[in-house]
Amino acid sequence: MSQLPDRYDDSELEARAQDRAERRLFWRQLVIVIVIAVVVALRIWFV
Amino acid sequence: MEDVARPILVALVLVGAIPLVAGCYQFLLAGLYALRMRTPREPFYPRVAIVIPAWNEAAVVERTLDRLLALEYPADCVRIYVVDDASTDETPRKVLAKAAEHPGRIFHLRRERGGEGKAHTINHGLRIIRAEGWYEAILVIDADVIFTPPSLRRMTRHLSDERVGAVTGYIKEGSRPGNWMNRFVSFEYVTAQAAARRAQNVLGAQACLAGGAQLLRRESLEAVGGEIDTSTLAEDTVTTLGVQLAGKKVVFEPHAIVWAEEPREITGLWKQRLRWGRGNVQVTRRFRHIWLRRGRAGSLGGIGFALIWFSVFLMPVFMLTSSASLVALWFIDDGESLEVFRTLWFLNVVTYLFVTLSSFSIDPETAKRTWREGLLFPGAISLGIILYALYPPLFEDTIAGWLRDAGIEPDDGLATGFLLFAYVWLSASMLAAWLVKLLDSALPKRLRGLCAPLLYVVGYGPLLCAITAAAYVKEARGAEMRWDKTEKTGAVGELT
Numbered sequence: 001m002s003q004l005p006d007r008y009d010d011s012e013l014e015a016r017a018q019d020r021a022e023r024r025l026f027w028r029q030l031v032i033v034i035v036i037a038v039v040v041a042l043r044i045w046f047v
Numbered sequence: 048m049e050d051v052a053r054p055i056l057v058a059l060v061l062v063g064a065i066p067l068v069a070g071c072y073q074f075l076l077a078g079l080y081a082l083r084m085r086t087p088r089e090p091f092y093p094r095v096a097i098v099i100p101a102w103n104e105a106a107v108v109e110r111t112l113d114r115l116l117a118l119e120y121p122a123d124c125v126r127i128y129v130v131d132d133a134s135t136d137e138t139p140r141k142v143l144a145k146a147a148e149h150p151g152r153i154f155h156l157r158r159e160r161g162g163e164g165k166a167h168t169i170n171h172g173l174r175i176i177r178a179e180g181w182y183e184a185i186l187v188i189d190a191d192v193i194f195t196p197p198s199l200r201r202m203t204r205h206l207s208d209e210r211v212g213a214v215t216g217y218i219k220e221g222s223r224p225g226n227w228m229n230r231f232v233s234f235e236y237v238t239a240q241a242a243a244r245r246a247q248n249v250l251g252a253q254a255c256l257a258g259g260a261q262l263l264r265r266e267s268l269e270a271v272g273g274e275i276d277t278s279t280l281a282e283d284t285v286t287t288l289g290v291q292l293a294g295k296k297v298v299f300e301p302h303a304i305v306w307a308e309e310p311r312e313i314t315g316l317w318k319q320r321l322r323w324g325r326g327n328v329q330v331t332r333r334f335r336h337i338w339l340r341r342g343r344a345g346s347l348g349g350i351g352f353a354l355i356w357f358s359v360f361l362m363p364v365f366m367l368t369s370s371a372s373l374v375a376l377w378f379i380d381d382g383e384s385l386e387v388f389r390t391l392w393f394l395n396v397v398t399y400l401f402v403t404l405s406s407f408s409i410d411p412e413t414a415k416r417t418w419r420e421g422l423l424f425p426g427a428i429s430l431g432i433i434l435y436a437l438y439p440p441l442f443e444d445t446i447a448g449w450l451r452d453a454g455i456e457p458d459d460g461l462a463t464g465f466l467l468f469a470y471v472w473l474s475a476s477m478l479a480a481w482l483v484k485l486l487d488s489a490l491p492k493r494l495r496g497l498c499a500p501l502l503y504v505v506g507y508g509p510l511l512c513a514i515t516a517a518a519y520v521k522e523a524r525g526a527e528m529r530w531d532k533t534e535k536t537g538a539v540g541e542l543t
Contacts, residue, residue: 011204014197015086018302022081028408029078036400039437043393047439 049379056376060387063369063473067398069358072351074405076246083249086302090200091207092120093183095262096176097127100168102161104190105137106536107308111190112145112153119196120203126181128154129190130172133161166282170274177273185268187275189259191308193221193539198303202262205298212267212295213287214303215253216260217241219413221306221539227420227499228316231507232309234417234424237406244299245409247355252346253297254356258283260305267295279333281326288334291347308539312495313487313502317514324518331360363477363516370474377470388470392436399425399433426476426506432469476509477516484510 097115101108108129115127129142139157146153158171169187176182184206186199194216202214217240220233240257247253256262261283270293276285287297310316337344339353346352358365369391377384403421407414414421423430435442447457455461468475483505487498502510 011090012088015088015204018086019081021302022084025409026078026081029074029405032401032404032408033075033078035404036397039400040397043437 053376053379053383056372056379057383057387059372060369060376060384060391062365062372063391064394065354065365066358066362067394069354070398070402073243073246073355074401076249076351077242077405077409079249080245080301087204087207089204089207091204092124092200093203093206093264094124094181095120095126095184095186095199095203096182097125097186097188098169098172098176099127099129099188099190100132100165100172101129101134101138101142101190102132102168103134103136103138105134105141107191107539108138109141109145111188111192112142114193116149116152117196118194118199120199122152125152125199126154127152128156128172128176130156130158130168132158132163132168164277166275166277169282170277173268173274177268183265185261185263185265187258187261187263188305189307191539192218192259193306194260195304195306198260198305199262201303202260202300205300206262206264208296210296211298212264212270212290212293213256213297214262215244215256215297215299216303216305217244217299217301218257218259218305218307220309222308222311223538225416225538226311226496227503228311228313229309230417230420231424231502232316233413234406234421235507235511237410237413237417237421238402240299241301241409242402242406243355245301247352248299250346250349250351250355251296252291252349252352253287253299254352255281255284256287256297257305259307260303261286263290264295267293270295279326279329280322281330284326284330285333288330288337288347292337292344306539308536311538312492313484313498313510314495316510317484317488317517320511320514321518321521324515325522327360327515328518328522331356360515362512363519366473366477366512370471373470374467377467384470385466388466389436389439392432392469395429396433396437420507423503424506425508426502427504428472429476429506429509432472435469476506477513479505480510480513481517484513 099108099111104111112127112129115125118125129138131139131142139155142153142155146155156172156175158168161168173185176185184203186202188194198216202216205211205214218236220229220236222229225233244253263286267290271286271289276282276289279285291297310319331338337348338356339350340348342348373384373388373391376387403424406421407418425433450457480502483498483501486501487495490497
């Protein structure tokens with residue numbers, strides 16, 4: 001058994017890092033949605 | 048007559064858009080995960096009994112046990128029970144040796160009369176563990192999976208919330224060096240697990256605890272009868288729905304990574320997925336009282352969950368309906384059929400871009416290995432139609448110009464032929480995938496790699512769809528339910 005984060009602080013730090021990773025994912029998803037919206041708009045405009 | 052038929056046919060063509068809408072909905076929900084979910088802060092270490100059903104797992108069982116012993120979890124809070132289903136290989140000797148090395152941590156439970164299947168094997172272990180009464184939670188896993196060191200504690204954290212009854216982790220394909228099929232499965236798992244299960248967390252309704260990582264609170268196991276269902280081929284789904292119907296939440300923990308070895312060829316994948324597909328048919332029938340009944344089943348009975356479940360379950364029906372209606376519409380009004388076709392496939396473009404880019408963004412590490420399989424998931428032919436729908440002049444002008452340069456005049460007959468081919472491809476791709484599978488099973492093992500380029504052309508998505516259709520047929524025929532074990536070779540490397 002190694003590196004057991006049995007102190008509350010360690011566990012909290014890890015949980016916070018995971019939530020930050022999830023928030024980054026949210027922003028990336030938002031960028032993707034915007035890019036696709038632009039592609040759709042260009043397609044409607046040009047075709 | 049035609050005036051009546053036309054709008055009906057248009058509506059039937061657009062039935063093919065239901066899985067596309069469901070796909071976008073699912074990935075939008077996955078994107079909202081960060082806003083709706085919060086990782087529990089406090090560590091929580093209940094006493095966990097790990098149950099490993101094993102039949103002839105000598106190639107993998109020692110490594111699995113070693114990795115479980117290396118979990119970041121208090122040693123006195125974990126017991127590992129290998130339930131040996133009358134193995135005839137070295138499994139018992141290897142497990143007994145490990146049990147002697149780690150007394151009180153590893154236990155070998157032997158069934159002398161085996162062959163009844165995985166669920167019966169798990170139940171044999173559960174009866175003994177429940178009689179001992181030591182455990183506070185049960186973790187059911189497969190004999191070949193590799194739990195990364197923090198995975199179990201990341202899963203158990205959720206049990207500090209009394210409302211949570213079960214937790215599952217993120218199963219990733221771990222064969223190294225993997226082949227083309229492993230890469231397709233890797234990408235599929237990003238969409239079907241990392242994304243879909245995040246979405247289901249947001250919805251508050253999980254479809255299935257991954258069979259290789261099912262953590263159940265003691266009370267939830269008791270609530271579903273203390274045993275695993277043996278009457279269907281989808282015992283993990285029955286448990287998942289049962290826990291939720293008993294009033295507890297089921298949660299997916301995306302940061303609890305578990306590596307698994309998956310089939311390396313089409314025939315093996317077909318066998319495995321046919322079992323899953325038949326299980327889904329049985330579950331859909333068994334839980335028919337919950338669909339679209341929110342009052343009775345909570346989030347499981349919601350429209351969102353039904354959309355996600357049935358868009359997969361009825362995919363072949365949607366595809367066949369859409370294709371057949373397009374062709375019928377072409378006979379009535381070819382101009383309108385082209386308009387509807389372009390609309391449907393433009394929705395396909397949006398879904399393809401959203402699902403593929405989102406999957407790459409959700410798991411960039413997997414994307415680096417599998418981006419080709421991700422791009423070609425629908426198949427090269429469908430990708431061509433997607434490009435046409437995205438920008439028709441590319442085909443109508445540019446490629447027509449290339450054909451003229453090559454001395455081929457793209458007349459109306461050729462254009463109509465291509466168009467009708469594109470109309471029926473939604474359904475024909477399933478047939479083509481089935482033919483590739485037939486070829487794969489007819490070829491000797493050393494030549495099966497020849498099927499790889501064919502599957503890239505036809506598509507892995509259509510192959511999954513064809514398997515779902517085959518599952519309907521098998522169930523309708525009442526074919527014998529057999530537990531076909533997926534062959535494991537220990538190809539999962541030293542992944543962390």
